[in-house]
Amino acid sequence: MRQVERALIRRLCDHVGEEVELRGWLYNKRSSGKIQFLIVRDGTGLAQAVAVRGSVPDDVWEQCERASQESSIVVSGVVRREDRAPGGYELELTGFRLVHLAEDYPIKLKEHGVDFLMDHRHLWIRTPRQQAILRIRAHVIRAVREYLDGNGFVHVDTPILTPAACEGTTTLFETNYFEQKAYLAQSGQLYNEAAIAALGRVYCFGPAFRAEKSKTRRHLIEFWMVEPEAAFCGFEEILGIQEAFITHIVRSVLSNCEADLRVIGRDTAPLLKVEPPFPRITYDEAVEMLKENGHEIRWGDDLGAPHETDLSSRFEKPLFVTHFPAAVKAFYMKPDPGRPEVVLGADLLAPEGYGEIIGGGERIEDAELIQLRMKEHNLPEEAYRWYVEIRKYGAVQHSGFGLGIERTVAWICCLEHVRETIAFPRLLYRVYP
Ligand code: 4AD
Numbered sequence: 001m002r003q004v005e006r007a008l009i010r011r012l013c014d015h016v017g018e019e020v021e022l023r024g025w026l027y028n029k030r031s032s033g034k035i036q037f038l039i040v041r042d043g044t045g046l047a048q049a050v051a052v053r054g055s056v057p058d059d060v061w062e063q064c065e066r067a068s069q070e071s072s073i074v075v076s077g078v079v080r081r082e083d084r085a086p087g088g089y090e091l092e093l094t095g096f097r098l099v100h101l102a103e104d105y106p107i108k109l110k111e112h113g114v115d116f117l118m119d120h121r122h123l124w125i126r127t128p129r130q131q132a133i134l135r136i137r138a139h140v141i142r143a144v145r146e147y148l149d150g151n152g153f154v155h156v157d158t159p160i161l162t163p164a165a166c167e168g169t170t171t172l173f174e175t176n177y178f179e180q181k182a183y184l185a186q187s188g189q190l191y192n193e194a195a196i197a198a199l200g201r202v203y204c205f206g207p208a209f210r211a212e213k214s215k216t217r218r219h220l221i222e223f224w225m226v227e228p229e230a231a232f233c234g235f236e237e238i239l240g241i242q243e244a245f246i247t248h249i250v251r252s253v254l255s256n257c258e259a260d261l262r263v264i265g266r267d268t269a270p271l272l273k274v275e276p277p278f279p280r281i282t283y284d285e286a287v288e289m290l291k292e293n294g295h296e297i298r299w300g301d302d303l304g305a306p307h308e309t310d311l312s313s314r315f316e317k318p319l320f321v322t323h324f325p326a327a328v329k330a331f332y333m334k335p336d337p338g339r340p341e342v343v344l345g346a347d348l349l350a351p352e353g354y355g356e357i358i359g360g361g362e363r364i365e366d367a368e369l370i371q372l373r374m375k376e377h378n379l380p381e382e383a384y385r386w387y388v389e390i391r392k393y394g395a396v397q398h399s400g401f402g403l404g405i406e407r408t409v410a411w412i413c414c415l416e417h418v419r420e421t422i423a424f425p426r427l428l429y430r431v432y433p
């Protein structure tokens with residue numbers, strides 16, 4: 001093959017009339033005997049390359065014929081606009097090199113069952129829809145960092161191997177830490193609470209692990225969570241930060257991921273409505289609304305997935321549910337001074353029935369009260385000694401929250417299940433591939 005300029009499919013618009021080289025994989029092929037239409041993908045999009053028998057050298061024609069679905073290939077050709085071609089551009093083929101001939105590819109261009117696709121997740125991610133979701137996920141993460149870095153939050157990495165629980169002892173993954181026991185982090189929040197006294201506003205961003213026996217469309221065993229935390233910040237202020245944060249993420253995806261949103265067929269009208277202020281209801285009001293709608297729920301019960309689906313379907317914007325009973329929330333949540341049986345905590349429920357994407361609120365800053373709560377929750381004193389200690393040297397009002405990346409992507413992409421929002425999901429009965 002002659003040397004020609006290498007191009008990306010996404011940038012073919014800049015090369016109309018030029019001869020370029022594409023490196024990628026053969027997504028699909030059609031042939032009319034005299035003409036072969038090769039659909040090439042390179043990670044940035046799909047393009048059609050057209051080979052005409054007689055116009056290309058015989059060996060090139062034969063290599064095109066031999067190439068199977070998902071073979072790796074290098075093609076060259078002259079770019080032209082073609083509205084009927086996937087991606088809108090077409091290459092009039094001048095050269096073709098088969099890099100590796102793929103074996104019979106298990107994922108055909110037809111419908112497959114979910115179990116089959118999950119067993120072949122390492123190949124499934126190659127399909128245009130999955131690629132688009134993964135690109136949107138990457139953009140969500142970029143927007144997350146953009147907002148926090150731009151608003152005075154310092155990124156601090158918190159440990160993955162930890163001596164104790166943050167979100168309840170029932171969902172801990174235990175590991176051997178030499179002679180000791182350690183647990184995979186459920187959250188970095190407790191460390192954030194130490195870091196704010198050093199840096200003011202911080203966030204951690206990493207994988208979180210929950211050995212939760214939940215087999216729902218919202219639960220992963222390993223998921224990614226971003227957790228901002230701020231000193232000298234109360235309940236109202238942290239809700240305002242959440243509104244601005246979520247609005248930034250959604251707007252950024254809308255303006256940067258147009259093509260990918262189109263690939264997955266997302267109706268963007270509901271996303272365009274996301275702007276502050278978000279509606280708020282108290283837990284008490286939520287329980288009343290649910291009862292009116294025929295749910296069997298009593299004051300004091302935690303909200304489950306069906307409750308969240310119901311509540312979040314009634315509002316067009318993300319919905320805050322505030323002031324949960326202290327008994328259903330984590331030990332660190334600050335009691336409402338006027339009504340100590342409820343906490344200054346809120347869940348943010350994404351609309352369109354998606355449910356909780358954020359949990360957070362104001363924290364207990366008093367050393368004695370936090371110790372009392374830890375006793376009530378049967379938490380081991382020794383492992384949390386440092387967490388109490390940070391409250392003895394300049395304690396301040398502070399608040400924070402955690403946003404689950406996968407649930408956020410599921411909502412923004414309007415997906416049925418979180419399993420498609422991460423390249424290799426860890427689910428209750430799946431650690432392969
Ligand atoms: O409500 P959670 O458990 O809150 C915390 O972990 C706090 N320490 C956060 C904080 O205040 N710093 O989790 C926060 C979010 C949830 O709203 C949800 O989006 C996500 O993390 N999440 C999960 N996502 C997928 N699978 C799971 N099993 C999840 N558990 C929580």
Ligand code: MG
Pocket residue numbers: 347356358359
């Ligand atoms: Mg929660």
